Amino acid sequence: MAVEVKELLEAGVHFGHLTRKWDPNMAPYVYMERNGIHIINLYKTAAKIDEAGAALAKIAASGRKILFVATKKQAKDIVAEKAGAINMPYITERWPGGMLTNFITIRKAVKKMASIDRMKKDGTFMTLSKKERLQVDRLRAKLEKNLGSISDMTRLPGALFVVDIKREHIAIKEAQKLNIPIFAMVDTNSDPRQVDYVIPANDDASKSIDKILTHVTASIAAGLAERKSDKDVEDTEVVAKPKKAAAKKVTADEEE
Known part of the structure; x- marks a missing residue:
């Protein structure tokens, strides 16, 4: 899906922060200053969306997951909807410290959630006392709220x-430690050097966030479709090979 500068403009992607709050490292992405606010160069934003989209599509096509992180109020619902639609994990509540650097512990918490679900299915849950059931339900709800969206990761x-x-500086640091590529919407008050794939954009307005995520998730969906297509071709070839082998055997038998 080609990115039109006009649609970015209509979504307010160009509005940066107050000039006194800016990070000088964002200078290459700033078009001008208007009424004390920096205006982002949308031609550069469009190019960066294309660049990030191509890289994300490759990652998705390789079968790896892309974790979305957005805990600010105006982004939470949008991220949950967009990432959920392409079956990608996301964190929209508080970032769990060690989410990446201590991933084994996080997986244990997810497994705990799964074990509670099994207890409810096999009837074990009902053998607990009323107080214990209440405690387990509360734990399950807490785990679901914080980790439910990453249960398949x-x-x-x-x-x-x-x-x-x-806002998500802890997540950024953890990803940097593990050399996990970072893609991000970066506003004029942030340092783009922390990010591998910068998308200069207004990260405060819901319309702007929605517009960027629409393009990003469309690229990921294209990568997933490519992966599925390649798998279907492989499966077809696997099925076709035994048939060819059987045909050769029949021909050999006839010759005898």
């Missing part, structure tokens, strides 16, 4: 996509 993600790198 069995290994470290192939990339991180972040909305507002200043």
